[in-house]
Amino acid sequence: VETVTKVFYVDNVSAAHKEIIDRFNKAYSGNIEIVPINLPFSKFSTNERKELLTRALRSKSNQIDLFTVDVIWVPRFARWCQPLDEYFPVNERSKFVKSVLNSCYYDNHFYAIPLYTDISVMYYRSDIINRLPGAEEIEKKISRSLTWQEFIDLHKRLKENGLNYPFYVFSADHFEGLTCSFYEGIAGLKSKVITKDSVNLNSPGVKKTIQLLSDLVNKYKMSPPEVIKFDEYQGYQYALKNDAVFIRGWPGFLTQYNTVLDNAQKMKNIKMAPLPHMAGYPPKFVYGGWNFMISKYSEKKKEALSFIRFALREENQKILFKIGGYIPVNKDVYKDTLFMTENNELNNYLKFMENGFHRPYRKNYTRISDIISYYLQKAIQNQTSVEEVINSMQRAINSDETVIK
Template sequence: MEKTSKIKESPIWFITILISVISIIFFIYLPFQIDMSSETSIKKLYYIDNISEAHLKIIKKFNEKYKNQIEVVPINLPFYHFTTNDRKEILTRSLRSRGDGIDIFAVDLIWIPRFAKWGYTMDRSFDERTLTEVNQMALRACYHNNNLVAFPLFLDIGVLYYRKDLIQSMPDGNAIEEKIQNSLTWDEFISLGKHFKSHIGPYYVFTGGDFEGMLCCFQEMLSVEESANVFGKNKINLNDPAAKRALKQLVDFIYNYKFSPYEVTRFDEYNSYLYANDNNAVFLRGWIGFHKQYKGFLKDTSNISNMEIAPLPHNKGGNTSGVFGGWSLMVSKFSNRKEEALKFINFMFQKENQQILYEMGGYLPINTEVYTDSLYLEKHEELAQIQKLLSWGKHRPFLENYTRLSEILSHSFHKALKNEITVDEALARATKQINNEKIIIK
């Protein structure tokens, strides 16, 4: 299929070249900044992130406000070119150099323990009032060893997208949609899929590539209590029956039920969104805001108006539990412009700028003032539903070595998704490697 041949993969040579290019940029600009410091008072802040149009608008506002004082220089690592794993590797290699070239960098909230050693502690940088106005689910992830080492930029949560028009085309479409909106059980989801056997297009698209996004899908097959049993003790317990059931169900979606195409084993979020849209998928596991963030990359946007969000399905007797996502900002402890960097982070947190991030980019605000503005909520009625979804969310394990754990699990699980090894073999391999590396809950 032509579409699947274009699916992006990020070879290591490309990442290496990019790191070199970024390093060259820093090498060229930074000495210039230092040499000119006696002639100008402008402080340049180098900010690495997925720089969207919303980010650029806020950066422009900030640079205008602090004209001739501070200038934010954005360095773009877009999601459509780099998976979260790619971005993590680029940041890690850059920060290990201990150079002054990075001032502010964005991290997936689950990376914060990993990057804390390179981050500046912000405990005294924000007053109590500001901290009380931050979404507490997002703020919790920003602490490491009781120190505030990051500040939230936006929050996210795994959700189920569905095609309203396809569901409503069924004889009992209204009743089915009501169930979807209140979270189907996985058994109900599977039963519903059997009614779409003749549908031209996949029933369910999810991110099955070898990266953290696939592991999010795995964890969302577990209840909160099951997640605690698998990840919440002194060692990872993949022998728990729930772990086997969760991985087997993802495998069965591809090979047993034929709900998901084999192509999902190569998908990151970006490619899953494009594939689901272009191939008429009924359901899609995704993050909130994809219709705003990726609309410009879709060949045909006519399906977007029919895409609705709902809580992910749950296991009978449990509750839906989408995984929290989102990104936070950290200040490099090697930066000589920490005060200026903190001004920019404060600026990004302001209510009007949080609204820009949401309206232009679909990024969920973490400033709670947005949600207490009745006029704004009238304009964006969907935020009430999103707040309900957030109340059902769960965090991934806060581990300093979580990124390594994720690499081990996703690599073994990915082989099972590709049908190269069995589910039991995948769990056994991951367990053996985890034990060999002595990865434990800290």
């Protein structure tokens, strides 16, 4: 009797992931079975997912074979994972979109394989904007990226026209999503504050960014105070329920959440646009995405690799995009002109990616990120001055301080 090898795979198992898993299990029936362990974004924030994975791997458990990590976690998880250099030679790696490859290396070894990439975006309610005089011109400007000042002025115009909706929802809970907004601000202002070897937060760019994030809530009243409780999913929920005009998010909002967030009518009026930027500087968008890693304690590495290769096939990358809105990492998808014509938003993502940037790759990145989001949230809550926030961040990063969640 043939025994089936069961591979335990931890991820946010969306409908798109499930389709790929089902196709694989059918193709390898009687031989390999992928058993998904679902940690959905609707129930677990990225930080909670990181903690659960860390705990399981620290205990050297062989109950997890394969999992995905936020691209920025690769250095953190490398110690528990199998290097993949010998399985994916350099010529094979060249099949991946170049921007994602950086995130797969740690310590000169190839530790991770991209499943999909991501780029931060903004969504807006075109039906609300269309109630303004000169709406067509406003939408054109939005699609090119407004400056923050133009964004602030647009908020005033809406209020003057009696459109008193929450204006801008972003995720300001103590987690990675808030840190991303911080990095976009400083990258847009060309402030290099975190390198491989040092962290120096005493720069005008850092001050300006923290001040802006605080002012959105406290000075301009453009963002509701509730944002300090939101990860992305909770932000989406609030924005739809309360008719927010603009939302910071990630690709796939319209496809991944259309069944969970029961607002089909409102969803139809949502358009995608680039995030605002500081006048005189280019817009900057943070790269996200999730990479496969294989536990070094797994006894089913070969079978896990079979699934990774399967998920990366051109037809399966297209399925991930069509069902889940996940941006493909296989270059061949972008060579299919018919597919690109039929899926024009992919061209928009490619445009955004020209201004994309990666967060710093450091082994202790998650610790630094936790400290930044913890103190940043205090500034947004107006609990302390921007200068104090910067000093506290710098002091905590330079010491062995850990932020208690």
